[in-house]
Amino acid sequence: MTILDKILAEKEKEVEKLKKDGFEQGSTFPKRSLYDSFTKSDRLNVIAEIKRASPSKGDIHITVDPVEQAKIYENAGAGAISILTDTPFFKGTMEDLRRVREVVDVPILCKDFIIDPIQIDRAKANGADVILLIAAALPTDRLDALYHYATSKNLEVLLEVHDQEELDIAKKIGANIIGINNRNLKTFEVDLGITEKLAKTVSLENTLLISESGFKNEQDAARVIAAGAKGILVGETLMKSTSIAQAISAFRLPLGVNNP
């Protein structure tokens, strides 16, 4: 059993409970578009992640105040904030997301393992602008249904892929924001070469390409800009940084001529 299998088994239980207990209906939130703001930018944009812990790294920054961290990210130039809302494996909460949505103006990504529409409803009720869907976690028909459910609710979807087969599925579904995860969720191996390889087959005129995981410095950022990415998703490096402003501005390189 891989860690992804374990997480998904846990999510089945969470969804059952959610269906039984329900969730609090939040207010309606004005739309913030990740797609629009990232495609208009002439610099690499950073989705800065609040990540207390992970199955691959254990505790990363367990005492973080998500509200303060999010404000620091935004002031440092982050173009969006990602909140891990999974509790058993990443020690995040939906409350983190709700609180952060109130204190920043950039789009908020709900980072979780979504397998059921009720999780999408809950994310929206708590203020998410974008949800994550992971191709490796779902059969194609389910992925397609959840994708269209989310967009019908006026949410954007970051559709995450890790190999060519998943990327082809994402394209078929019509995803306009594709995340290439450099980390294999089954083995935890991280390789920026995954973005370089897969990006070659993405038509970048109508797709916003985000490269996810493993970013440490501006050399890493330069590599994926050359591959066509307009955004990167960064967790651990920022959670551990003692100079977040410097770290984010180092990533925000001009996109340049190779990146349309």
Ligand SMILES: O=P(O)(O)OC[C@@H](O)[C@@H](O)c1c[nH]c2ccccc12
């Ligand atoms: O901490 P990193 O290596 O900067 O990675 C961030 C982000 O890409 C990673 O948290 C992530 C990417 N896809 C996911 C899916 C589920 C949970 C977590 C993730």
